[in-house]
Amino acid sequence: MGELSNQIGHKGEEIIESLFKDFLGFQNYRGGLSINCHNQKEHAKLRNNKSNTHGVDGLIHYKTPLDEEVLEIGFISVRTTDNAYPKYPRGKFKEHFIDIATAMECFKYSSLLTDIQSNSRRVKKTRILGILFWLSNNEESKKEDLLETLSKSQLESLQIRFDQIIIVDNARLQFIVRTLERVKLLSNNNFQFVYPATGLNYYAKHNENFGKAMPLEFFAYGVLPLRYKSDDSTILYLASRETFSEETLVQMISLAKNFDKLQATQKIIIAFLNYNSYSHDNIIAKVKLYFEDQDFTEQISIEGVDSDFRNL
Numbered sequence: 001m002g003e004l005s006n007q008i009g010h011k012g013e014e015i016i017e018s019l020f021k022d023f024l025g026f027q028n029y030r031g032g033l034s035i036n037c038h039n040q041k042e043h044a045k046l047r048n049n050k051s052n053t054h055g056v057d058g059l060i061h062y063k064t065p066l067d068e069e070v071l072e073i074g075f076i077s078v079r080t081t082d083n084a085y086p087k088y089p090r091g092k093f094k095e096h097f098i099d100i101a102t103a104m105e106c107f108k109y110s111s112l113l114t115d116i117q118s119n120s121r122r123v124k125k126t127r128i129l130g131i132l133f134w135l136s137n138n139e140e141s142k143k144e145d146l147l148e149t150l151s152k153s154q155l156e157s158l159q160i161r162f163d164q165i166i167i168v169d170n171a172r173l174q175f176i177v178r179t180l181e182r183v184k185l186l187s188n189n190n191f192q193f194v195y196p197a198t199g200l201n202y203y204a205k206h207n208e209n210f211g212k213a214m215p216l217e218f219f220a221y222g223v224l225p226l227r228y229k230s231d232d233s234t235i236l237y238l239a240s241r242e243t244f245s246e247e248t249l250v251q252m253i254s255l256a257k258n259f260d261k262l263q264a265t266q267k268i269i270i271a272f273l274n275y276n277s278y279s280h281d282n283i284i285a286k287v288k289l290y291f292e293d294q295d296f297t298e299q300i301s302i303e304g305v306d307s308d309f310r311n312l
Contacts, residue, residue, distance in 0.1 A: 012080025013057050016133055019173075023180045025193075025213035026060045026074075033059055035103070035110040043102045046160075048095060054103035058131075061116050063123060065195040065208045066215050071123040073116060074216050075104050075130045084138040085170075089146055090153045093134065097153070097165070100132050104162040129216050130165035135173065145171035166219045172241075175273065178305050179224050179239040182271070186237075187228030193218070194225035194236065194259060223252070225259060233266035239305055244272040244280055249287045249302070257296060268300045275304040 013031055020026040033056035037043055044050045058076030063069075077100040086092050107113055107128065117126060136144070146169040183191045192210040210227055218224060224239045238256055242248045252270045260268065280302065288297040 012078045012133070012135055015080075015135075016058060016076065016078050019177070020058065020060060020076075023177070023184070023214075025211070026062070028062075029058060029060050031058045032056075033112065035106055035112060037102075038106045038109045039102075043106075046098045047102060049099070054099075054106055056103065056107070056112070059112065061120070062213055063120070064127075064215055065211060065213075066198045066217060067127075069122060069124040071117065071120045071126045072216060073113070073126065073128045075100070075107060075128055076133070077103070077130065078133045078135070080133075080135045080137065082137045084140045085136050085144055085146060089149060093146075093150050093153060093167075096132060096134055098160070100130050100165060101160040101162050104128055104130050104165070105160055128163045130162060131168060131216060131219060132165055133168045133173065135168075136170055141170055143171055143174055145169060147172070166216070168219055172219065175239070175241050175305075176219070176224065178273075179226075179271065182239075182305055183226050183228060183237055186230065186235075191226050191228040191237075194227050196225065196259065223255065227265070234264060235267045235269060236260055236265040237269045237271065239271040241273070243274050244283075244302075246283050246287060248272075249283065250290065253287065253291060253297070253300060256300065257291075257293075260296075266299065269303055270300060271303045271305045273305050275302055 017029055017031050020029040034053045035056060037052050037054055040052050056075065057078040058074070060074040060076070062072060064072040077096070079096045113126075113128075134146070136142075147167060150167060150169075180191075192212055193214045194210045195208055195215065222241045226237045226239075228235055228237065236256060236259060238252060238259070240248060240252055249270070256268050256270065284302050288294075288300070291297050
């Protein structure tokens with residue numbers, strides 16, 4: 001059982017490394033690292049693993065386009081099981097959360113952090129963002145969404161110091177991977193992520209509107225914004241995790257207009273995981289009439305992230 005668990009764990013780490021390098025634009029991804037525990041007495045009380053070190057499954061760093069002069073470091077933990085997610089997942093989740101949170105606390109004293117900061121230019125602040133991937137290889141859990149249940153976990157009493165941790169389960173990772181596989185195919189692997197205005201990335205001389213690297217905050221977003229060129233046309237592609245409805249479509253079209261303020265695109269594709277033309281095309285026609293700028297709405301087409309006979 002231990003050997004099998006190790007095999008599954010290593011495979012999960014390989015999958016996440018491939019995701020960051022091949023899809024998310026982070027060729028500087030490093031995996032299989034280790035740091036010393038600087039608070040072993042307290043951390044031993046919290047962790048099942050009483051080691052004097054912490055494993056670091058993955059580490060990336062970049063100057064985030066969502067905030068001016070901020071060095072963002074992605075501290076990545078991968079927990080993969082061949083079993084289905086537990087029926088009551090909060091206990092196991094707490095173990096995984098403690099592992100990454102205590103490791104992030106010690107990372108602030110590590111030579112890894114010092115080396116990254118010493119080689120970074122034109123930054124005034126460092127933010128360490130934890131990404132906890134909790135994934136199941138089990139078919140029953142293939143599309144399972146744990147986040148609503150996990151959000152009820154009581155973790156405040158742990159008193160572990162860290163900046164932020166984003167949880168990625170099967171459903172969230174499935175949405176990101178399926179979207180990127182689709183856009184990779186449509187764009188002949190030449191796509192970019194679109195960076196929204198946040199109020200913190202406002203200096204024109206540094207502002208980037210799009211690029212090859214996906215900001216880590218996008219793991220927590222319900223919308224994935226991308227762009228690519230096809231036949232000399234620039235296409236804005238917005239994928240939504242929300243199910244298709246009249247309300248969500250209005251929100252997505254409004255968001256598309258906000259992204260395309262300069263009308264720099266020739267086509268806008270809005271993708272939903274559950275779209276099918278039989279059920280939804282009348283709603284689409286109705287919603288488009290809500291918007292006065294008909295030249296804009298004529299550019300918009302609605303698609304499913306996956307091809308389906310109902311959408312032919």
